[in-house]
Each structure stands twice: as structure tokens, then as C-alpha cells.
Amino acid sequence: MYGLGILKGLGVTIRHFFESYIEDIRYAGSKLTPTQKFEKRQGTDAVGIYTVQYPEEKIAVPERFRFVPFLVVEDDDHPDRPGHDWCTSCGICAKVCPPQCIWIVRSEDPVSKRPVPEPEAFFIDIDICMNCGFCAEFCPFDAIKMDHDYELADYDRTGTHIYDKEKLSKPFSFWRKIAPTTAWEEAVDRKSWEHTDVVKAKQKTGAPISVPGGLNDPYQPPIVPKKEEPVAAAPSAAGEAVAEAVPAAAAAPSEEDLAKEERRKKREAALARKAAEKAASEGN
Ligand code: SF4
Ligand code: SF4
Structure with a gap:
């Protein structure tokens, strides 16, 4: 029927409109903390329209989210090689990078002049980087990873958007965290x-x-210990089972x-x- 699609579309809009107010009322009376409410209402299972008050509020990015790369270095408290680069300056990431925005200078031994498997300098032009993740995908040493930081706007492109090794380096514990x-x-x-x-x-x-x-x-x-099941008490003389009371706050x-x-x-x-x-x- 002519116009059925328009009616269906309007129906979706009206449903979202009412669901937004219903959810507002439902969450107004909920016992969740503001953070828990925010996480639920901007999550994938949420219904209705919820406006995220960016930049005060930010949508949590999924683990596989990728923006510009960073270089993994050992944690500062690593027992054997604190702060050491994981990168061996093999150059594979620079070769596979489609827009060719990676520059690497390999270190060399000052005496023998032989190459040393670590980068002396490492640059990525983050304005050219298209966030494809090829560098991270191809690195044989898991030394380059895609970061979650997407707030990189700046007025000075030359000074701030060509990331050097210092700016690119982040500890392994950071990778484990994100x-x-x-x-x-x-x-x-x-x-x-x-x-x-x-x-x-x-x-x-x-x-x-x-x-x-x-x-x-x-x-x-x-490993989170399993919650203890409430123990059912023996039936009372009246034949009623009396369940052992478990305080809600302690069980949650x-x-x-x-x-x-x-x-x-x-x-x-x-x-x-x-x-x-x-x-x-x-x-x-
Ligand atoms: S591929 Fe990995 S190890 Fe090789 S230069 Fe790039 S970041 Fe370093
Ligand atoms: S994410 Fe893609 S474009 Fe950016 S540096 Fe890595 S390979 Fe190059």
C-alpha cells in the first residue's frame, strides 16, 4: 500500500519517543548509581533515546575499538628490562601501512655499528593514519597496538600530530587494561x-x-567466588519452610x-x- 513505509517509520519514531520518557521514569526510581545508570542507558540493550552529555559523559568504546596505534613497552616495574621497547624495528609495519605514514630509524651499536633490534626513532603521522590496524595485525612481536584515545584534535598539526617514539610508547599494562x-x-x-x-x-x-x-x-x-545459595531451614511445625535470610546488600x-x-x-x-x-x- 502506498505510504505504508512512511507510517511504519513514523511508528518507530513514536515508539522511541514514548520509550524515552518511560525509561526516564523507570531509571529515576532505580537504585543504580549514576555510573551504572549511564552504562545501562547508553549500552547496546538500551531502549528509547538517551542523550550522552559529551564531553562530560563519554560512551564506553568496545575492546576492539581502534584509533591511532601505540608502541608497547615494558612496564616500569618490569624485573629484567623496565621501559624496554617490544618493537625490534623490523620494519614490517611500515611496509604494510597502506598510506605509508610510519617512519622508523633502527638503532645501531655505537662501537661495531651493527644494527640493534630496537628503534632509535619511530614516527607516525596520525593525520595520515587511517586507523586500519594493519600495522598491529602484521607485527610479529605484538609490539604495536591500536589505542582507544580518539580525542586528538589540535590547532597545530606539525607540532602535535606527528607522534614520536616518546608519545607513542605506552606500557604493556595499559594494553592489558584496555x-x-x-x-x-x-x-x-x-x-x-x-x-x-x-x-x-x-x-x-x-x-x-x-x-x-x-x-x-x-x-x-x-576467579569470583560463587555466591552462596541460601540454605533452606527444616520445615517448621506448621509445615512451612523457613529460608535463612541473606541480606540483599551482602549477596549483591x-x-x-x-x-x-x-x-x-x-x-x-x-x-x-x-x-x-x-x-x-x-x-x-
Ligand atoms: S612490525 Fe612490530 S616490531 Fe616490526 S617495526 Fe613495526 S612495531 Fe616494530
Ligand atoms: S593503522 Fe593502518 S594507516 Fe595507521 S599506521 Fe597502522 S597500518 Fe598505517
Whole structure:
């Protein structure tokens, strides 16, 4: 029927219009904290229209979100090589970068003049970078990653938008924080939380290697203890079961616990997926 599409579209608009007010009223009486409310109302399951008050409020970006790259360096408290580059200046990222916006200067030994596997200088022109993620995808050392920071506007392009090594470098713990699942998957692939070169060196000397999920893994996914089920008391003389009272506040997991549990589930799902893929490839 002519005009049916217009009516359907108007119906969607009217539904959103009313849902917005219904949600406003529902969340006005909710016991959630302002942060929890914001996360729910701007999430993917939200209904109605919710205006995010940017820049005071910001939509949480998904873990796989990618903007300009950054270089991974060891944490400052790393026992063997604090602040050391993961990048070996192999140059692969610069080769695969479609708009050619990466420049690398390889270090060399001041005495022998032989090349040293670390960059002396590393530049990325972030105005040319098209955020494709090829550099991170192809890096054989997991040394370049896509950042979540998208607020990079500035008046001075030359001075601020050509990122040097200092500006690009961020510790490994930062990568683990913004992309816990991916960092975990990569560590499982490398069979260690350490850089490949460190693993090789430790294998030669027999030194212990930090294995993801191993006994002494400092980054072991936190296991949230199961909530205790309320214990049913014996039926009373009147034949009524009296349930042991569990205070609601004590049983409710905190926001942090929920986030940890979510991360643990993601990691377990990633490991199960990898095991299934491995079993499938071995079966072929
Ligand atoms: S591919 Fe990785 S290791 Fe090679 S130069 Fe680029 S960031 Fe460094
Ligand atoms: S994200 Fe793409 S365009 Fe940007 S530096 Fe990496 S390869 Fe180049």
C-alpha cells in the first residue's frame, strides 16, 4: 500500500519517543548509581533515546575499538628490562601501512655499528593514519597496538600530530587494561606474557617463564567466588519452610566483581574457541 513505509517509520519514531520518557521514569526510581545508570542507558540493550552529555559523559568504546596505534613497552616495574621497547624495528609495519605514514630509524651499536633490534626513532603521522590496524595485525612481536584515545584534535598539526617514539610508547599494562581479552589471547598464542625474545632467552638459561594462567601468573584471571545459595531451614511445625535470610546488600556483587566476572567469562570463551579451532585444524 502506498505510504505504508512512511507510517511504519513514523511508528518507530513514536515508539522511541514514548520509550524515552518511560525509561526516564523507570531509571529515576532505580537504585543504580549514576555510573551504572549511564552504562545501562547508553549500552547496546538500551531502549528509547538517551542523550550522552559529551564531553562530560563519554560512551564506553568496545575492546576492539581502534584509533591511532601505540608502541608497547615494558612496564616500569618490569624485573629484567623496565621501559624496554617490544618493537625490534623490523620494519614490517611500515611496509604494510597502506598510506605509508610510519617512519622508523633502527638503532645501531655505537662501537661495531651493527644494527640493534630496537628503534632509535619511530614516527607516525596520525593525520595520515587511517586507523586500519594493519600495522598491529602484521607485527610479529605484538609490539604495536591500536589505542582507544580518539580525542586528538589540535590547532597545530606539525607540532602535535606527528607522534614520536616518546608519545607513542605506552606500557604493556595499559594494553592489558584496555584490551584484556585480546592481550590474554595473544599471551596464550605466545605461550607467555613476556616478549618473544625474553622467552627465548629464558628458555636457554632455564629461567621460569610467566605462562598465562600458570600457577604464579601475576595476571591470572580473577576467579569470583560463587555466591552462596541460601540454605533452606527444616520445615517448621506448621509445615512451612523457613529460608535463612541473606541480606540483599551482602549477596549483591559489586560493580568491580561483575566486570571481573565478565572478563573471566570472555577469557574462558576465547580459550574454548582456540581449543576448538586447534582440534578442528588437527582433525583436517
Ligand atoms: S612490525 Fe612490530 S616490531 Fe616490526 S617495526 Fe613495526 S612495531 Fe616494530
Ligand atoms: S593503522 Fe593502518 S594507516 Fe595507521 S599506521 Fe597502522 S597500518 Fe598505517
